[in-house]
Amino acid sequence: xxxxxxxxxxxxVEGAIVQxxxxxxTSGFYGLSWYQQHDGGAPTFLSYNALDxxxxxxxxxxxxxxxxxxxxxxxxxxxxxxxxxxxxxxRDSTGANNLFFGTGTRLTVIP
Amino acid sequence: xxxVTQSPTHLIKTRGQQVTLRCSSQxxxxxxxxxxxxxxxxxxxxxxxYREEENGRGNFPPRFSGLQFPNYSSELNVNAxxxxxxxxxxxxxxxxxxxxxEQFFGPGTRLTVL
Numbered sequence: 388x389x390x391x392x393x394x395x396x397x398x399x400v401e402g403a404i405v406q407x408x409x410x411x412x413t414s415g416f417y418g419l420s421w422y423q424q425h426d427g428g429a430p431t432f433l434s435y436n437a438l439d440x441x442x443x444x445x446x447x448x449x450x451x452x453x454x455x456x457x458x459x460x461x462x463x464x465x466x467x468x469x470x471x472x473x474x475x476x477x478r479d480s481t482g483a484n485n486l487f488f489g490t491g492t493r494l495t496v497i498p
Numbered sequence: 499x500x501x502v503t504q505s506p507t508h509l510i511k512t513r514g515q516q517v518t519l520r521c522s523s524q525x526x527x528x529x530x531x532x533x534x535x536x537x538x539x540x541x542x543x544x545x546x547x548y549r550e551e552e553n554g555r556g557n558f559p560p561r562f563s564g565l566q567f568p569n570y571s572s573e574l575n576v577n578a579x580x581x582x583x584x585x586x587x588x589x590x591x592x593x594x595x596x597x598x599x600e601q602f603f604g605p606g607t608r609l610t611v612l
Contacts, residue, residue: 488540490540
């Protein structure tokens, strides 16, 4: 089977940095993805790590350590609009070519 | 470039009824995946279609069925609706069945079963 663990809620101050962790268990690994979803909106793709290390895209960075089955999403210079749910996801290991999502981390940015 | 669209946006049905949800994939995408998202949870994979054929299925009963058409649009059908089927139904498209690290989601259909 597969499982993904993320903190359920995180609160951070505008302008600060926040890190959202994700640990995973999967029998086959094809990379870790991150998606953002605002209330009432569609999930939107943020980043993807197939290999160990840090990937940076503007204010967002994502890190992967395959040996630790661990990744994180780092959000810098937080803005109020970053308040949303953030999901880590892995590709299904059974060959069904779908994404298996974690339960999500609700980020609240406060002034 | 047109994004992923879904219809209807909201739907209310009663237990035992049947429902059909529709999705138009993003231009150039031949793969459509359907997900169910319960309140406060992550999306759960229902099934995927690639070039009009089912290409994988999650842990959902047979009363959840689907179709993909030659233009790569897709339908999700749910028969014998149950209260627990109340959820946001998302469709996502991608360029190939292997590029699911980046999927493009539609705005979803909010289904309420009474």
